[in-house]
Every structure is written in C-alpha cells, then in structure tokens.
Amino acid sequence: MFELKSRSLKGQVTDEEWQTRIDLAACYRLVADMRWGDLIYTHISAKVPGTQHYLVNAFGLAFEEVTASNLVKVDLEGNVLDGSEFGINPAGFTIHSAIHEVREDAKCVIHLHTLATIAVASSTGGLKPWSQYAMFSLPSLSYHGYEGLAVDDSERKRLQNDLGDTNHMLLPNHGGLTIGPTIGDAFMRFYDLQRACEIQVALMQSNEDVIEIPHTIVDGIYDQAKVVHSGQTGGQKAWPAMLRKAYRLDPGFCE
Known part of the structure; x- marks a missing residue:
C-alpha cells in the first residue's frame, strides 16, 4: 500500500505562511466533505503573504490527503520553491497563476468542476436570478468560454480579460471559480455560487414555471448582497466555524 511521506x-x-497553509489545507478538506471535488483534478490556491508566490495542491493527491506541509509553493512561472517531491497540475498553473498575476486582491482562488456549476455555466443564459443565493454572485459574475484543457499559455490573457474585476466566474462546459481577499471569503463565495446553481438545476428539472424575482428587487438585492458578503458578515465571519469543522473532520490537515 502506497503511503505518503510525511x-x-x-x-x-x-x-504567516504557516497559517495560510493551515487555512488552505482546511479548505481542501471542506471541499472534499462537501463532495465538490473531482478526484485529483481541480485546485485551490492561496497567496503566500508578502510575496508573489502561491500555494496549491500537489498533483496526484486527493483533497482529503492535503495537509499544510504537502501543499506546494510555486512562483508565477510555475517553479516549485519549497523542495516538494510533487509537481503541480499544468491546468492549475495556467488558471491560478494568470489570476494571481493581475489581481492583487485575489489572495485565494477556488476552481472546481461541480455538476451544478458545469450545468448552469453550459446552459443558455447562464446563472439566472432565481434564488437569494444567486443574488450574492450575480453582482460580480463573469464567464470564460471553453478552450479545451487549460494548458495553452495564450489562454491566460483571455482568462484575465474575461475575469476583469469580478469575484465569481462560470466556465461553460468546465466549472466554476471564485476569488477572495481571504480563503474564507473565496470559500463562502463558492458556497453561494454552488447553492445558486444547485437550486437552478433543481428548478429546471422540475418542469414548473419559475417565479421570477422582479428587476426592482433584483437591483436592490445586488446592493444588499455586496454589504452582506463583505467584512465581518461574509467569509471572515463564517470561516472560524468552517475551520472548527475541518478540525472535527480530521485534525491531520494541519500537520
């Protein structure tokens, strides 16, 4: 039986880096617990405080195997900096390095291939204002068209342009992406995006007419959502509870 070297x-x-490693490893474990993972093929990254380097999962490990110590530190050219025996996912490098390069506020980037985000991203019209959860994503949502596996360096610029200054992205035929000024904020943004997509898929499958939210209310909720998900009422407030959950699941992530 293959055992990971410790x-x-x-x-x-x-x-500061160690705390970032703990938070990021916890995020991987929470994503696994939520069943948002895709074997070894998606990725979450976090900036190393005070540097242009970022941390990302070792390519080949399941999310429930990620720990603070086996996260891989790389620079914006994809060079491994911490002596890790592992490499990183080439597609993960293309996507995450592109965003970290141009968005100073992107301290964490979450990119996942969930069924709900792929389904909504790939449907005509994308995310619709059909739930309160959608209101948290729609004010800052962008789209990036599918170009095949994200291993073409030229895609980086197009991804950067499509993202702009938004914090949520749907990638048709591919998945979803969120960024945040903290790991907690990025996690909560993905939680809301995922929930919005799950609700939309359920409504589409129901074959019932959907009660549309009036545009006057939508516009007002947009402004409310910006307030609700900023500062102490957003990810920063929820993250300590999520971190406690990660410890209850398996405290080994912080090793």
Missing part, C-alpha cells in the same frame, strides 16, 4: 514544514516557514 514531512513537516512547521517552524521552517514564517508564521
């Missing part, structure tokens, strides 16, 4: 980076990196 190496601890605790005490070998700055306190």
Whole structure:
C-alpha cells in the first residue's frame, strides 16, 4: 500500500505562511466533505503573504490527503520553491497563476468542476436570478468560454480579460471559480455560487414555471448582497466555524 511521506514544514516557514497553509489545507478538506471535488483534478490556491508566490495542491493527491506541509509553493512561472517531491497540475498553473498575476486582491482562488456549476455555466443564459443565493454572485459574475484543457499559455490573457474585476466566474462546459481577499471569503463565495446553481438545476428539472424575482428587487438585492458578503458578515465571519469543522473532520490537515 502506497503511503505518503510525511514531512513537516512547521517552524521552517514564517508564521504567516504557516497559517495560510493551515487555512488552505482546511479548505481542501471542506471541499472534499462537501463532495465538490473531482478526484485529483481541480485546485485551490492561496497567496503566500508578502510575496508573489502561491500555494496549491500537489498533483496526484486527493483533497482529503492535503495537509499544510504537502501543499506546494510555486512562483508565477510555475517553479516549485519549497523542495516538494510533487509537481503541480499544468491546468492549475495556467488558471491560478494568470489570476494571481493581475489581481492583487485575489489572495485565494477556488476552481472546481461541480455538476451544478458545469450545468448552469453550459446552459443558455447562464446563472439566472432565481434564488437569494444567486443574488450574492450575480453582482460580480463573469464567464470564460471553453478552450479545451487549460494548458495553452495564450489562454491566460483571455482568462484575465474575461475575469476583469469580478469575484465569481462560470466556465461553460468546465466549472466554476471564485476569488477572495481571504480563503474564507473565496470559500463562502463558492458556497453561494454552488447553492445558486444547485437550486437552478433543481428548478429546471422540475418542469414548473419559475417565479421570477422582479428587476426592482433584483437591483436592490445586488446592493444588499455586496454589504452582506463583505467584512465581518461574509467569509471572515463564517470561516472560524468552517475551520472548527475541518478540525472535527480530521485534525491531520494541519500537520
């Protein structure tokens, strides 16, 4: 039976980097628990505080195997910087490095291939204002068309342009993506996007007429959503509870 080699980076990196590693590893474990993962093929990244480097999962590990120490630190050219024996997903490099390069506020980038986000992203009209959850994503939502596996370096610029200054993205035939100023904010943004897509898929499958939210209310909710999901009422408020959940699931992620 193949066993992962254990190496601890605790005490070998700055306190700020170690805390980022803990939060990011917890995020991977939570995504696995939510069943949002895709074997080894999706990725979540976080900026190393005070640097242009970022942390991402080792290519080949399941999300429930990710720990603070086995996360891989890379630069914007994809060079591994921490002596890890693992490499990184080439598609993950293309997507995450492109965003970290141009969005200073993108301290965390979550890109997942969930059934609900793929279904909604690939349907005519994309995400619709059919639920309160959709209101949290629609004010800052963009789309990036499918170009095949994200391994073409030239796609980086197009992805950057499509993302612009938005915090949520749907990728037709591919999945969903959120960014945030903290790991908690990016996680909560994906939670809301995922829920909005799940509700939309359920409504589409029901074959019932959908009660549309009037545009006057939609416009007002857009403004409310910006307030509700900022500062202490957004991801930063929810994240400590999510971190406690990750510890209950398996405290080994913080090793």
